[in-house]
Structure formats: C-alpha cells, structure tokens
Amino acid sequence: MPALNYHHRNCGCSFCCQVELQDERAEELAQPLYCSGAVLSEALGELTVDQLAAMAQCMYAGDANGLFDIMLRAQDGYIKETIERRADDVNCSRFEAVEFWLTAYEATPAPVTRSWSAAA
Ligand SMILES: [Zn+2]
Numbered sequence: 538m539p540a541l542n543y544h545h546r547n548c549g550c551s552f553c554c555q556v557e558l559q560d561e562r563a564e565e566l567a568q569p570l571y572c573s574g575a576v577l578s579e580a581l582g583e584l585t586v587d588q589l590a591a592m593a594q595c596m597y598a599g600d601a602n603g604l605f606d607i608m609l610r611a612q613d614g615y616i617k618e619t620i621e622r623r624a625d626d627v628n629c630s631r632f633e634a635v636e637f638w639l640t641a642y643e644a645t646p647a648p649v650t651r652s653w654s655a656a657a
Contacts, residue, residue: 563631569644570616576642580615
C-alpha cells in the first residue's frame with residue numbers, strides 16, 4: 538500500500554486529513570468502475586483456479602453470500618490494485634488515477650449507489 542507511506546491514517550494533521558479526504562473522494566469517483574462489466578471481467582480473469590472452485594462450490598451449495606463475498610473481494614481488490622498501480626507508475630494522486638481509469642474504460646456513472654454495509 539504505497540499511499541500509506543505518505544501519510545498516517547487517523548493522524549489528524551492537515552496534510553494527512555487532506556490525503557484521507559481525497560481518498561474518500563477517489564472512492565466515490567470510482568463508482569463507475571465498480572459497475573463496469575469490462576472491469577469485472579478482468580477482475581474475474583485474475584482469479585485462481587482455487588478461487589473459481591470455491592465459487593463453483595458456493596453455487597452448487599446455493600451459498601449466495603459466500604459467492605457474493607468472493608466476487609466482491611476479487612472486484613474490490615482488482616480495482617484498488619489497478620488504481621494504486623497507476624498512481625505509482627505516474628506518481629499521481631489516487632483521485633487522478635481513478636479519473637484515468639474512468640476514461641480508459643469509458644466508464645460512466647451507473648444509476649445505483651453502493652450498499653456499503655455489504656462491503657467487508
Ligand atoms: Zn499527519
């Protein structure tokens with residue numbers, strides 16, 4: 538997590554607060570990435586055979602929560618990694634990295650809001 542090198546979580550100084558505020562805004566801005574089929578397709582493509590087997594077993598057992606959990610983690614992890622990688626590569630903020638990927642994926646806001654209670 539390279540971003541953490543530059544500030545301290547819950548530190549409270551104005552610099553750290555600013556970074557955290559920007560991170561929150563970046564998270565909101567990333568909504569279209571979470572609703573993008575192209576992004577989800579790539580995230581699922583990164584799954585290992587073991588992870589896919591766990592998904593298949595959840596489906597067979599009718600374990601919707603288990604299946605959702607695996608998919609959510611895969612998607613969330615993939616998007617966060619993608620954003621961090623871009624921010625590292627060109628040394629930009631996470632906010633700018635999100636803007637870059639929105640353009641790259643041609644992702645536009647979808648008419649749904651995230652149910653944060655579902656995120657682990
Ligand atoms: Zn600080």
